[in-house]
Amino acid sequence: xxSVTQLGSHVSVSEGALVLLRCNYSSSVPPYxxxxxxxxxxxxxxxxxxxxxxxxxxxINGFEAEFKKSETSFHLTKPSAHMxxxxxxxxxxxxxxxxxxxxxxxxxxxxKP
Amino acid sequence: KAxxxxxxxxxxxxxxQQVTLSCSPISGHRSVSWYQQTPGQGLQFLFEYFxxxxxxxxxxxxxxxxxxxxxxxxxxxxxxLELGDSALYLCASSSTGTGGQETQYFGPGTRLLVL
Numbered sequence: 001x002x003s004v005t006q007l008g009s010h011v012s013v014s015e016g017a018l019v020l021l022r023c024n025y026s027s028s029v030p031p032y033x034x035x036x037x038x039x040x041x042x043x044x045x046x047x048x049x050x051x052x053x054x055x056x057x058x059x060i061n062g063f064e065a066e067f068k069k070s071e072t073s074f075h076l077t078k079p080s081a082h083m084x085x086x087x088x089x090x091x092x093x094x095x096x097x098x099x100x101x102x103x104x105x106x107x108x109x110x111x112k113p
Numbered sequence: 114k115a116x117x118x119x120x121x122x123x124x125x126x127x128x129x130q131q132v133t134l135s136c137s138p139i140s141g142h143r144s145v146s147w148y149q150q151t152p153g154q155g156l157q158f159l160f161e162y163f164x165x166x167x168x169x170x171x172x173x174x175x176x177x178x179x180x181x182x183x184x185x186x187x188x189x190x191x192x193x194l195e196l197g198d199s200a201l202y203l204c205a206s207s208s209t210g211t212g213g214q215e216t217q218y219f220g221p222g223t224r225l226l227v228l
Contacts, residue, residue: 036219043117043203043219090156099146099161099207100169101217106155 002027002093006104014112019063019078021107023091026072033074034092034101035065044090050074061085086111114140117206117220125226131192134223138185138206144168145187146217147179150201159202162187163209191225199227 007022025031032051036044048059055067065076074091091104118137126132138145146169147159158171162181179189185206191198201224205217 034216041221041224043221044205045219046216049216097161097169099144099163099205099215099217100158100171101146102158103148103156 002031002095002102004091004093004102004104006089006091006107008107009105010108010110012110012112013081015083016080019076019081019085019109021076021089021091021109023065023074023076023104024072025074025091025093027093027095029095031093031095033065033067034094035059035063035074035076036090036092037061038088038090038106040087047076047089081109081111083111083113085109117204117218119202119204119220119223121223122221123224123226125228126194127228128194128196130194131190132194132225133188133190134202134204134225136187136189136204136206136220138187138204139218142206142208142218143185144207144209144215145181145185146205146207147187147189148203148205149173150203150222151199156203159189194227196227199225201225 003026005024034049035047048057050067058064088106092101094101120135144163146161161169165181176192181187201222203222204220207215207217
């Protein structure tokens, strides 16, 4: 069984500030972890994923995430927020089958000018 | 390479009707998954098809069904629609869906409104 908890359904930052979106997971087997972004009326777009190897994963649009097994976390960060980063972000976990991913409830990121 | 396409993009139905949604995966992808997205329940897994066979199923009633064709295109059907079925239905495809590390590519979704 697997589950994902995203802490904070809404996060607001100023343009240029650090973005930190939190994700904790639970998995009975070594997990594969994903972050997706969703813009209004669109599907999900993959930002980055952790499979094996390096625990610091770099993704698109300047985002990165660090897999911390001891903390069962996979937090998403970006050093400097841009207005175009305003969207909803989803953390997901899969184990043996990518086609049956479990998603968190999502975090809406607002970027203030 | 074309992305995942879903048709129709928007749909309005009334309670009791049935609806069929279509998904065309990325060329060469054989795994197609369906998710329901609602404000209250978030993203929930409906089912996954691979090589015309349902490989996984989520916790949805039997009113929700699907199928996959030999060209990997997939359809999902919802019979006897209820107000609570109003949602964004997302389709995702991956190469084989075997192994949790595969990336899923999502379509833009079909927004269904049940009146």
